Structure formats: C-alpha cells, structure tokens
Amino acid sequence: MMSEGQHKGLATGAVLGAGDSLWQACIDQLAQELPEQQFNTWIKPLSAQVSEDFSKVTLHVANRFKLDWVRAQYAGRIAALLEKLYGQPVQLELALAQREAPTRSFVAPVAAEIGPAEPADIADDAGPAVFKNRLNTALTFDTLVEGTANRMARAAAMHVSGTPGQLYNPLFIYGGVGLGKTHLVHAVGNKLLADRPSAKVLYIHAEQFVSDVVKAYQRKTFDEFKDRYHSLDLLLIDDVQFFANKDRTQEEFFNAFEALLAKKSHIVMTSDTYPKGLADIHERLVSRFDSGLTVAIEPPELEMRVAILINKARAESAEMPEEVAFFVAKNVRSNVRELEGALRKILAYSRFNQKEVSIQLAREALRDLLSIQNRQISVENIQKTVADYYKIKVADMYSKKRPASIARPRQIAMYLAKELTQKSLPEIGELFGGRDHTTVLHAVRKIALERQNMTELNQQLHVLEQTLKG
Numbered sequence: 001m002m003s004e005g006q007h008k009g010l011a012t013g014a015v016l017g018a019g020d021s022l023w024q025a026c027i028d029q030l031a032q033e034l035p036e037q038q039f040n041t042w043i044k045p046l047s048a049q050v051s052e053d054f055s056k057v058t059l060h061v062a063n064r065f066k067l068d069w070v071r072a073q074y075a076g077r078i079a080a081l082l083e084k085l086y087g088q089p090v091q092l093e094l095a096l097a098q099r100e101a102p103t104r105s106f107v108a109p110v111a112a113e114i115g116p117a118e119p120a121d122i123a124d125d126a127g128p129a130v131f132k133n134r135l136n137t138a139l140t141f142d143t144l145v146e147g148t149a150n151r152m153a154r155a156a157a158m159h160v161s162g163t164p165g166q167l168y169n170p171l172f173i174y175g176g177v178g179l180g181k182t183h184l185v186h187a188v189g190n191k192l193l194a195d196r197p198s199a200k201v202l203y204i205h206a207e208q209f210v211s212d213v214v215k216a217y218q219r220k221t222f223d224e225f226k227d228r229y230h231s232l233d234l235l236l237i238d239d240v241q242f243f244a245n246k247d248r249t250q251e252e253f254f255n256a257f258e259a260l261l262a263k264k265s266h267i268v269m270t271s272d273t274y275p276k277g278l279a280d281i282h283e284r285l286v287s288r289f290d291s292g293l294t295v296a297i298e299p300p301e302l303e304m305r306v307a308i309l310i311n312k313a314r315a316e317s318a319e320m321p322e323e324v325a326f327f328v329a330k331n332v333r334s335n336v337r338e339l340e341g342a343l344r345k346i347l348a349y350s351r352f353n354q355k356e357v358s359i360q361l362a363r364e365a366l367r368d369l370l371s372i373q374n375r376q377i378s379v380e381n382i383q384k385t386v387a388d389y390y391k392i393k394v395a396d397m398y399s400k401k402r403p404a405s406i407a408r409p410r411q412i413a414m415y416l417a418k419e420l421t422q423k424s425l426p427e428i429g430e431l432f433g434g435r436d437h438t439t440v441l442h443a444v445r446k447i448a449l450e451r452q453n454m455t456e457l458n459q460q461l462h463v464l465e466q467t468l469k470g
C-alpha cells in the first residue's frame, strides 16, 4: 500500500499527465525488475490509457499473440504494481491496438496463467463454417529483404512453398526476436496460396494452438479440432517454444504432426532456439522437430540492415538516402523490429518538422537511443568484455604480443570499437597500445569480411554486442 504523500506526488508532481505518470512509474519499476531484452520486447511497446479517476488502466498491445503473452507473463505483476503505486486496486485491461476483438479485463491481482476459454478466442471462432488461414498478406517473399543472415532459411522456405510435402519436412526455423521468422512463414503460406488457391493453409501462433486445445477439451470438440488440423496441406506454426510444459498440447501437436506428415502435408515451425535447445518439451517431439531441415536466421549484417531501411522507407513512400540508412543501420543493430521502430521515428520526425531526411535529422529523431548507446559503450568496456569472453588478459589488448589466440580477440575488439563507438581509427589505435590507424583499419575490414562468411564468428560478435549494450 502506498502513503497519501506518495500518491499525491505521483498524481500531481510530474510534467506528464497524472495518468501518464502513474504508468511511467510502473514501467520505471518494471525496467528495474526485468532483463532489458524482456522489458524492451514486451513492456516498452505497450501504450497505456489511464482513466481519469485512476481506477482503470487499459494497455494497448499490437497483436493477439503479444496480448496473450503479456497477459500470461506480466499482467499479474503490472496489476500488483499499479495497485501498490496507486494505493488501491486498479482494474487492468488489455486491448488490441488494432481493430481485432477486445479481450477480457481482469482486476488485480491476476494469476499469471493463460485462462481457459477466453472470450477473445471464442470470438475468434465466430462463424464455424468459415476457415480462416490467418495469413497476413503483406508478409511475402517480395517484401522480405535477403541477406547472408537469412539466405538459407529463405531458400528453404521458398523451396517448401514451391513444392510442399517433399523435401525439408518439417522445416524448423529458429532465431532471436524480431529477425523475420514470422514474416518468413507467412511468406511460405502466401506463396503457396498464390500458386494453388485451393490449398488448405493455416498460420497459427503456438499460444493460439494451446488455446485451441483447451477449447476442444472444454467443449468436447476434439473431432472438430482434429478435422481442422489434420486436414491441412500446410501448417505454419510460430514460436513452438511456447509448448513448454503444456503436456496435453504437446500430445495433440504430436498427433497432428504425425497425421500431416503421413499425408505429405508440410509443416513449418519457428522457435527462438534450435530443437535440442528447447526446454520442457518431450524428447519424442523434439526429435520430430529436428527430423527435416533446421535452419537459423541470424541477426542481419550491416548491408542487409541498410537495404531493409531503404526498402521499408520506400514502402512508406519516403526516401531514405543511403548515407542516412548507413548511419541508422550502424546504430541500430539488434533486430529488424527495432530498425523499423527507428525508421518510424525518423519519418515521423521528418514529416512533423517538414524537414528532409538527413543524418542530422536522424540523429535528432533517435537522440534518446543514441545517447543510451554512447553512454554505455566505451573502448575500455569493449576491451574488457572481449578479453573476458576469449579468456585473455585485458593487458593483452595493448600489448605487442602476436600469437593468434591474442591477436584475433584484439582485432575483434578493434572492430567492435569502430562499430559501437564514435571514435576515429587513430583514436582507437591509440587506445590499443599506440597502434597505427592502418592496423585498426586492417582489423576492422578483416573481421567485417569474416563476419559475413563465418556463422560462428557472427554469433560470437552478436553475443558480445548484446553484452556490451546491456
């Protein structure tokens, strides 16, 4: 419970509206509690609407799957925090930001568990005879930029969409958040339907599959459930890591899987990790996941990020000069979703201020993001992180020693210093024991080139970048 004084401070003290400050206080707290990536992925994108009397907070979430996830994982905590900050129970409601059906609300505290038979899911099924493939027609191969990071996954997906039921069945695509897995599976479905409009295709998020199993259970409609899933030509199922610990769902999925493979229907799955890395999923299912083709999507390399920015800007009828795209791509490197967020900010800033898109404008539009990065990453920090990672001494970063076990991490650290800080080549050389700028340039070019061709190095660099960014 909160004291009256604290409550007043919240309601009146901030520059923001009072409701905004309640929500702001809540997310400030969550920012401290949650790992940064979780916070950025799930909490930061939420927009909140606080009723005038603070009795109700509505959170708008981009789509149903996110909504289910936020509800299952965070709603209980958010509701409890709001109650604590406000001093009385606050009704928390989750709603879709777009025009999909609203979902139930709940009063704090709520159980952090997906409730069975949710109105949203039932509404979703309205009109029993209508088969909805749930494909987003905007997510096609045409709009998916190809690069080293997704080349293999894209080629395999193309192959499947051209000749489903043959090679690479199941196709298992894995990778980190926002790297285009969902886009790719929708592309497979859209392409197959363009070629064969009568094909029975279904895209489903694993959470929705769980919910369908629960509903079939409750309504005793397993026959319909089976008809629906076992008759497909192509099943696209997203984020199968969500099956963890859901025994009944795993069993039903196993049955569907076997039935579909037996009739040469195709299954494409995505996950945040490779099959053997999946936690709390039965071994027999994991081995089925791995029995076709398993491909990774890596974080996009610089040129790919640039191409994505330019393409997405064009899709919005805007022009992004190449130099600006390079500037943005160098500074936003974690995933494509963040890249899209940065682009949106820049375009909005440009329209609002009626200014052309330039590096200066991008710098202004992204100043929060850039200042966080600049504050966090120093060359010393990079040297220490890289030395720790490759188990060498920090002093070796400045030393003249040349064995590969030392020289290579040093080159990697130089590359990261160039990529992640604003320092010039001579400045970096100076910080690496007074080396010449041409030595730094050589290291930067070498590692950049190798990164494009060596998956393992690319992954190591990604880990280092994530570590450095906190």
Ligand SMILES: Nc1ncnc2c1ncn2[C@@H]1O[C@H](COP(=O)(O)OP(=O)(O)OP(=O)(O)O)[C@@H](O)[C@H]1O
Binding pocket: 139, 143, 144, 145, 146, 150, 175, 176, 177, 178, 179, 180, 181, 182, 183, 184, 272, 308, 336, 337, 340
């Ligand atoms: N190569 C690409 N070309 C163009 N757009 C892309 C590319 N990769 C990703 N995107 C876009 O980035 C956004 C995030 O991609 P997507 O939702 O497919 O990621 P994901 O890997 O499924 O992430 P999550 O695991 O968080 O669901 C989407 O808007 C998608 O269209």
